[in-house]
Amino acid sequence: MTMSIRVNPAALKEAKWHEYAIRFFLGGLITVATGLIAKSFGPAFGGLFLAFPAIFPATATLIATHEKERKRRVGLDGTRRGRDAAALESRGTALSTIGLFAFGLIVWRLLPMHRAWLILTSAAGSWFAISVLVWRLRIFLHRA
Amino acid sequence: MIKLIVIRFLVGGFFVSGFSVLGTIFKPKSFAALFGAAPSVALATLALTIKTDGAFYAALEARSMLGGSAAFFVYAWCAMILLHREKPETKFATAGLLVIWLIVAMALWWAFLRRGA
Secondary structure, eight states: OOOOOEEOGGGGGTSOHHHHHHHHHHHHHHHHHHHHHHHHHOHHHHGGGGGOOSSHHHHHHHHHHHHHHHHHHTTOOOHHHHHHHHHHHHHHHHHHHHHHHHHHHHHHHHGGGSOHHHHHHHHHHHHHHHHHHHHHHHHHHHHO | OHHHHHHHHHHHHHHHHHHHHHHHHEESHHHHGGGGGOSHHHHHHHHHHHHHHOHHHHHHHHHHHHHHHHHHHHHHHHHHHHHHHTOOOHHHHHHHTHHHHHHHHHHHIIIIITTOO
16 A cells, blocks of 8 residues: 555645734744844854754644544544644654754755756755655655 | 745745645645655755856755755654654644754754865
């Protein structure tokens, strides 16, 4: 049995507009902060914050809240289900940081010698490919 | 200066929101969770930094991102274990554990990254 990846645009309707606004605001804030930290303390220090989990707490909390609400609608206490959903989100995010590491490595080693757009696009593609590979590998090992 | 800050804010918000939308529409949830560590802030920051400070400066930032990524891994793994075993409130657990990210990132910077490329 393989776990197939699907797209469900209807899921967008579940989230409220202010949830997207929070993510936009936090994303903008950390990008500004990263730039200011790099200007004040240098790029070697500021670069750490390119991988700061700025929106993860908000995302995990929203996922837990949505799961909880879904269970409440059918008369169940969804507290445990919500926490389990947040734990699952944490695990997927942890796996994806391996791809994030590869992204940084590619940009660090190749950016000075090649076109910027090509390197950023390749690095983003590598993040995705490696993250999916690690995710698939984890499922395979779990079932073996 | 103000103009640059506003541009950074808008570009960062755009990238982070875009990746979080992708994380919302994909199924199964274990796959969608991969977008939790999308390089959204990195793409926004690096694209702007290349324009303002050049490729070498941006490459040096990307080098330190390796330490940040390793700290992110430790942070997310700790969050998973804490949420799974200890049953705390998600918002307090995930926000409180950011200290772990900070400690690990600082330690890696101090040990390997502070001397520059």
